[in-house]
Amino acid sequence: xxxxxxxxxxxxxxxxxxxxxxxxxxxxxxxxxxxxxxxxxxxxxxxxxxxxxxxxxxxxxxxxxxxxxxxxxxxxxxxxxxxxxxxxxxxxxxxxxxxxxxxxxxxxxxxxxxxxxxxxxxxxxxxxxxxxxxxxxxxxxxxxxxxxxxxxxxxxxxxxxxxxxxxxxxxxxxxxxxxxxxxxxxxxxxxxxxxxxxxxxxxxxxxxxxxxxxxxxxxxxxxxxxxxxxxxxxxxxxxxxxxxxxxxxxxxxxxxxxxxxxxxxxxxxxxxxxxxxxxxxxxxxxxxxxxxxxxxxxxxxx
Numbered sequence: 309x310x311x312x313x314x315x316x317x318x319x320x321x322x323x324x325x326x327x328x329x330x331x332x333x334x335x336x337x338x339x340x341x342x343x344x345x346x347x348x349x350x351x352x353x354x355x356x357x358x359x360x361x362x363x364x365x366x367x368x369x370x371x372x373x374x375x376x377x378x379x380x381x382x383x384x385x386x387x388x389x390x391x392x393x394x395x396x397x398x399x400x401x402x403x404x405x406x407x408x409x410x411x412x413x414x415x416x417x418x419x420x421x422x423x424x425x426x427x428x429x430x431x432x433x434x435x436x437x438x439x440x441x442x443x444x445x446x447x448x449x450x451x452x453x454x455x456x457x458x459x460x461x462x463x464x465x466x467x468x469x470x471x472x473x474x475x476x477x478x479x480x481x482x483x484x485x486x487x488x489x490x491x492x493x494x495x496x497x498x499x500x501x502x503x504x505x506x507x508x509x510x511x512x513x514x515x516x517x518x519x520x521x522x523x524x525x526x527x528x529x530x531x532x533x534x535x536x537x538x539x540x541x542x543x544x545x546x547x548x549x550x551x552x553x554x555x556x557x558x559x560x561x562x563x564x565x566x567x568x569x570x571x572x573x574x575x576x577x578x579x580x581x582x583x584x585x586x587x588x589x590x591x592x593x594x595x596x597x598x599x600x601x602x603x604x605x606x607x608x609x610x
Contacts, residue, residue, distance in 0.1 A: 328575070340373075349364075366387070386452075410439075418496060446607055485516070536551050554586050571590060
């Protein structure tokens with residue numbers, strides 16, 4: 309396993325409480341990301357170095373880039389809405405009756421333009437789960453289908469290079485697992501769940517959070533409370549670990565015109581004395597491999 313970490317650069321620091329979902333908008337040549345509990349959305353231009361907040365409102369747990377260039381926001385209460393140029397254009401899903409006390413947390417578009425979208429568990433003040441989260445699929449006609457029940461904390465997803473399998477993370481403290489499902493492109497169905505990686509419950513390891521897949525088919529998984537991003541081989545072996553000066557690394561994404569730069573969101577900016585002086589910042593590094601273009605969603609589009 310490679311041990312040396314490449315140089316890290318902070319490109320934007322909004323002290324995010326939960327920075328998440330970095331996603332490259334190829335048409336705009338800008339990177340977007342969210343601060344979930346603060347209801348903020350940001351974007352960064354790597355050519356000019358300029359970054360800005362572009363949205364303030366309800367919580368956005370995840371988003372995809374639509375084929376027409378708009379953003380599809382997955383929010384609290386199960387709401388899904390189209391955002392463009394600072395405005396909510398229209399609502400795709402007003403709310404989901406079983407998610408009124410929850411929110412979406414991580415999402416990914418599939419090759420057909422559907423979106424896999426997970427929700428959070430509802431917990432009491434002691435952290436005990438009162439109701440588990442779920443994994444849904446939002447079809448292009450706006451139909452929302454529940455695929456998986458009993459999810460602790462639905463998190464990072466990605467596809468194998470042949471698009472025959474879907475990775476799905478459950479980062480709950482009692483699970484700490486990245487699962488691998490058989491995926492059918494024609495229908496969007498998933499089946500045959502198998503264990504891909506389970507992070508050991510030992511101090512300092514943290515929990516698997518957001519992930520992305522590189523052009524070699526390897527998986528990059530952020531470690532919440534583990535101060536790292538870990539690269540796994542397609543057979544689930546840890547081959548590289550990049551360490552960070554902040555505990556809560558949340559999600560990696562490849563960006564830039566050649567997808568040669570790895571951006572990583574972090575969290576804990578509201579408690580920097582606990583999580584590190586740069587907690588909540590957006591980082592950039594180069595890891596010697598390129599990423600894969602993310603699929604575009606086509607929900608509500610002709």
